[in-house]
Amino acid sequence: MICTDHLVSGEKFEIKEYQKGILRTQPLPDNLSRYYDSEDYISHSDSENSLQDKIYHLVKSHMLSKKTTWIRGYIKQGSILDYGAGTGEFLNTIKKFLWNVEGVEPNSTARELGILKGLNLKSELSELTNLNYDVITLWHVLEHIPDFEIKVAEFRKLLKDDGLLIIAVPNYNSYDSKYYNENWAAWDVPRHLWHFSRNGIKEKFSHLGFRLVEEKPLKFDSYYVSLLSEKNKPGSSNLINAFYRGFISNHQAKRSGEYSSITYFFKKDPETHFKAI
Structure with missing residues (x-):
């Protein structure tokens, strides 16, 4: 599949299979940072200028509380590392x-x-002073990490034996992905270097020393991604169609489990060890 960078460069990138259930964006740009150099890259900004921004922050505020509730359902209080923390809203919420x-x-x-x-907030893992966490979170971050297998091995070392590793990523087997095809906004090339299916991420993390304990859908993502995908299509975007496609995606996922984005809760598997493949 050939996809276009709709945010910054207009360049085209290819998405190819890396392993069963995991796809990779190619080629990997030499200077990835320049592809984030946009005022429209919302996760690096607190801007609420456009309707799209306002919808994003409204949904985000709701989801921050929900994410905190999910975590406290496992561990009431402890130490947490958020990798790819953005402007820090999630950490500020759970800090309360x-x-x-x-x-x-x-x-x-x-x-x-x-x-x-x-x-x-630090710029990289090597700057951390705490080396033992109850929870490590990556909210739509794993897909951005070039060497994610190595990073996951580092997270495993930083996590307590009974700790949680929480990963949220888009799911390329969702209805909205198949409907919008190459215009699906969650391909987001080349910022998204990796693309995961449910089976792909479960199998990969089992090789990296983790077992999946729970999945939780991010139901609002289907609407937001569909809204962005409408803008990527040739011709004018259709707000009504975006919300309709988001609704259909969630409705179908009730049976299939293939939501637009999914949060995976992992724990260390003492029976396995890191095996990068």
Whole structure:
């Protein structure tokens, strides 16, 4: 499949199979950072200028509370590392429940916004002082990491034996992905270097020393991704069609489990060890 970078460059990239259930964007750009250099890249900004921005932040506010509730259903209080923390909204939310929070955010603009909120954000894992966490989260971040297998091995070392690794990623087997095809906004090439199916991510993480304990859908993502996908299509975007496609995606996923985006809850598997393949 050939997809276009609709956000920054207009360049075309190919999506190919990497392993069963995992796809990879090719070629890997030499300077990835320049593909994030856009005021429209919403996760690195607190902007609420457009309708799209307002919808994003409204949904995000609701989901921050839900994510915190999910985590506290496992562990009431502890230490948490958010990798790819953006401007720090998630950490600020869970911090209210007296969690010890730290974050890693490579993008300097987003990181500085988070630091201004009083958060302890670093640019990379090697700068962390705490080396033992109850929870490590990656909210729509894994797909951006070039060497994600190596990073997951590092997360395993940083996680307590009974800790949680929480990964949220788009699902390329969802209805909205198949409907919008190459215009599906969650391909987001070349920022999204990797693309995962449910079986693909489960199998990969079993090889990396983790067992899946739960999946939770991110139901609002189907609507938001469909809204962005409408803008990627040739011709004018259709707001009504976007919400209709988001609804159909969630409706079908009730039976199939193939939601637009899914949060995976992993625990260390003491019977397996890191095996990069």
